[in-house]
Structure formats: structure tokens, C-alpha cells
Amino acid sequence: xxxxxxxxxxxxQPVGSPLSLECTVEGTSNPNLYWYRQAAGRGLQLLxxxxxxxxxxxxxxxxxxxxxxxxxxxxxxxxxxxxxxxGFYLCAWSVQAVAGNTIYFGEGSxxxxx
Amino acid sequence: AQSVTQPDIHxxxxxxxxxxxxxxxxxxxxxxxxxxxxxxxxxxxxxxxxFSGDTLVQGIKGFEAEFKRSQSSFNLxxxxxxxxxxxEYFCAxxxxxxxxxxxxxxxTTLSVSS
Numbered sequence: 001x002x003x004x005x006x007x008x009x010x011x012x013q014p015v016g017s018p019l020s021l022e023c024t025v026e027g028t029s030n031p032n033l034y035w036y037r038q039a040a041g042r043g044l045q046l047l048x049x050x051x052x053x054x055x056x057x058x059x060x061x062x063x064x065x066x067x068x069x070x071x072x073x074x075x076x077x078x079x080x081x082x083x084x085x086x087g088f089y090l091c092a093w094s095v096q097a098v099a100g101n102t103i104y105f106g107e108g109s110x111x112x113x114x
Numbered sequence: 115a116q117s118v119t120q121p122d123i124h125x126x127x128x129x130x131x132x133x134x135x136x137x138x139x140x141x142x143x144x145x146x147x148x149x150x151x152x153x154x155x156x157x158x159x160x161x162x163x164x165f166s167g168d169t170l171v172q173g174i175k176g177f178e179a180e181f182k183r184s185q186s187s188f189n190l191x192x193x194x195x196x197x198x199x200x201x202e203y204f205c206a207x208x209x210x211x212x213x214x215x216x217x218x219x220x221x222t223t224l225s226v227s228s
Contacts, residue, residue, distance in 0.1 A: 034215055043120075043220030044158075044204060059215075090157060101208070102148065103216050105157035 002027035006091040006106040013113055019064075019078040021109050023091030026072065031093040033074040034103065035066055038088040050074060051096065086113045116141040116207045120219035127195050128227050135190040135222050137179075137205030146208035147188040148216060149179055153201045161203075164188065175199070200226045 006023040013019060025031050035047040046059045048066035056066050063082060067075045074091060089109045094101040117140045127133050139145055146165055150158040162173025169181040179190045188205060202223050206216040 032215075036218075044206075044218035046215050046217065049215045092158075102160055102163055103206075104160070105150075107157045108155070110155070 002093070002104065004091060004093055004104060004106040006089075006109055008109060009107065010110045011112070013081050013111065015083055015113055016080045019076070019081050019085070019111070021076040021089055021091075021111075023074045023076075023106060024072055025074075025093045028072070028093070028095070030071060030096045032096055032101070033068060033072075034092040034094075035074065035076050036090045036092060036105075038090060038108075039086070044090070048076070081113045083113050086111055116145060116209055116217050118205050118207050118217055118219035120203075120205055120222050122222045123220070124223045124225065126225040126227055129197050130194050133190075133192045133195045133199070133224070135203050135205075135224070137188045137190065137219060138186050139188060139205070139207040140186065141207055141209065143209075144183075147179070147181060148206040148208070149173065149177070149188075149190045150204045150206065150218075151175075151201050152204065152221075158204060161190070195224075195226055197226045197228065200224055 003026045034049045036044045038044050050056050050068045053068050064078050091106040092103045094103045119138045121136050148163045149161040151161050152158045161177050162171045164171045164181045171179050177192050181188050202221045204221045205219045208216045
């Protein structure tokens with residue numbers, strides 16, 4: 001069966017520091033990968049999605065970036081965090097090349113920027 | 115582009131009472147529709163999904179949802195709510211195109227009173 005792991009689960013970082021959140025998927029190959037952010041009262045905001053290695057689509061302009069160095073690895077990064085980057089970050093995956101495919105989520109990473 | 119509206123931010127229901135959570139979508143073609151549930155501090159779990167066929171969809175935990183094209187709605191229902199159903203519920207819409215991400219509503223928080 002497929003599983004998705006993301007880490008760290010909780011992170012407290014000072015303003016201006018870098019960020020790296022990592023996500024890996026097991027039990028499938030060539031998945032679509034996603035990063036969502038959940039801020040209080042704002043629901044789920046799609047940040048990035050990827051349909052393949054090195055292929056990243058950005059949905060919103062911000063100081064975050066994403067990379068996909070391997071087929072089942074998706075990394076969310078920032079060079080300098082802002083207070084507004086605080087939130088709950090969710091990695092997710094879905095089957096490639098299927099329209100309307102179900103998205104499966106990781107357990108999330110809490111980021112607090114202080 | 116598709117979009118989702120969940121009109122109710124917070125709903126309180128008595129235990130044993132029926133529940134209906136509203137979801138309206140905007141999409142030019144037949145959408146793929148989903149309901150997810152999120153317990154505090156957790157990732158999202160899929161409750162049910164609609165792709166085609168029968169417009170009444172059964173999901174896990176006794177939930178069901180009905181797709182009404184004429185109203186652009188996909189409301190979630192449960193005949194008798196349990197205290198453990200208290201959580202945040204998200205409706206999502208997917209385009210009929212491979213390689214696209216789901217778009218989520220802002221969520222409805224369900225509280226269950228005894």
C-alpha cells in the first residue's frame with residue numbers, strides 16, 4: 001500500500017531563517033505531488049504541485065519554493081521566512097495522469113515563525 | 115478555473131441529530147467532487163468522492179453526499195451525528211483534466227453538543 005511521510009512534524013523558526021520541509025511517498029511511482037498550506041480561517045491553499053521530477057507549478061507568488069529531486073520526494077523551502085509563513089503545511093500525492101484523482105495527505109507539519 | 119464555496123464556517127449540532135454541510139462549486143464541465151475530514155492537528159482523510167454515475171454517493175463513517183448539477187452543489191449529510199464527528203470538513207473540486215490539483219473550500223468546523 002502507499003504511504004506518505006513528511007517531516008518535521010513541528011518546527012519553530014525565527015524570522016529570516018531558512019526552511020526545509022521534506023515529503024516522501026512510498027508504494028507508488030511517478031505520482032503527482034502537492035504542497036498545501038492551511039492558515040487559520042483560510043482553508044487549504046495550494047502552493048505547489050508537480051507532475052514529474054523537476055517539474056514544479058507554483059500557484060501563488062511568495063517567498064517559498066519547491067523542488068522534486070527524486071520521483072517520490074518533494075521539498076518545500078524558503079531562504080528567509082516571514083511571520084506570515086506560519087501555518088500548517090500538508091504534503092499530498094495522487095495517481096499520475098488520471099483526471100480528478102483522489103489526493104492523499106500526509107500528517108502535516110506545523111510551522112511557527114517567531 | 116474551478117472554485118468551491120462552503121457557506122458555513124461553523125456549525126453546531128446536537129449528538130444524534132442530522133447533519134448537512136453545504137458545498138457549492140463552480141466549474142464549466144462535469145466536476146470531480148470530494149469531501150475530506152480533518153481532526154485537529156491531523157492530515158485530511160477522504161470521506162467520499164463523486165466522479166460520475168449515481169448522484170448519491172456513500173462514504174465512510176456513515177456519511178453521504180448528493181451531487182445536484184442544477185444547483186452546483188455537493189452537500190454532505192449524516193442522519194445521526196456522533197460526538198466523534200466533531201472536526202473540520204472540506205469540500206474539494208477537481209477538473210476533468212489529468213495533472214491538475216484539487217481546489218478546496220475554506221472548510222466548515224463541526225461542533226457536536228451533548
